[in-house]
Amino acid sequence: MKCKRLGKGLDALFFNENEVHEDDHVQEIRLAEIQPNPYQPRRTFEKEALNELASSIEQHGVLQPIIVRRKLTKFEIIVGERRFRAAKLAKKSTIPAVIREMNDKQMMEVALVENLQREDLNPIEKAMAYDQMLTHLAINQETLAKKLGISRPEVTNYLRLLTLPSEVKIAVEKQTLSYAHARILAGLKDSDLVMMLAEKVVREKLSIIELERVIKKLEMDGKSLKKRQLVRVDPSVLHRTKGYEETLREFFGTKVEIKHGLKKGRIEIEYYSLEDLERLIELL
Secondary structure, three states, X not given: OOOOOOOHHHHHHOOOOOOOOOOOOOEEEEHHHEEXXXXXXXXXXXXXXXXXXHHHHHXXXXXXXXXXXXXXXXXXXXXXXXXXXXXXXXXXXXXXXXXXXXXXXXXXXXXHHHHHOOOOOOHHHHHHHHHHHHHHHOOOHHXXXXXXXXXXXXXXXXXXXXXXXXXXXXXHHOOOXXXXXXXXXXXXXXXXXXXXXXXXXXXXXXXXXXXXXXXXXXXXXXXXXXXXXXXXXXXXXHHXXXXXXXXXXXXXXXXXXXXXXXXXXXEEEXXXXXXXXXXXXXXX
16 A cells, blocks of 8 residues: 655655665665664554564565665664664665765654654654654744645644653553544643543543543532632631531521631521421521
8 A cells, every 4th residue: 555645845845865766876784884763753663563574574685775874984774764673683684775965954854754654653653753843844833734734733733742641642652542532631731630531541441422521520520629629718617607507407407507608608408398498487
């Protein structure tokens, strides 16, 4: 399957320096002389896929050369780190490569674009790639979105994932927590609450709708608690009103509660039937 291409504007920006051409000089370079790309946004390489590629390399060799640049006495990978890792697993000593001249900024750009063109970057890796592009290309989210051929809100949603607690980001990387769930949790400010909800989602396998319901209920309970916490009553006053409550309960023969407010309070007297209400009115 052909991977999805990025927007034409971004392809033009990088002059297709990440592609191997027919007239390129391919040479065998020792694996010991090659270093990984320091700007590689991918942090996880699936072991099963690498082992499959390594098996293919054992039988057929590396069919597509990697692209490298010279770095002092070594070479740094620009494109092809999966092939490099798989070749090492296959116990190869050399790998076919094309050498490009490229500065740090160009190398970062090509590495980020090449990885974004792939569809198997996890959400955190994609968010980190967007963040690096914004920083090193000195562009805003709107411009980046246009260059990538996606919407600005999509860029924003991915970037918000970077504000999640590290434990939650690891869960997203391991795909035990979905991007959709993580996007909702990224909208919450309390990191402890985010971690608690993330664990609940994984443990109870909550759907998106169920997670939203839990958050809504917590928000409603929080507003109610906040209102109650605003009422600061002197402990000595509370002690005295408890005595008044007991006196009123004995007098009316029913449950009585004295409620405290910011500027005023109220007395609640319970009744259980029309006759009980008439009895209380007579006493009043």
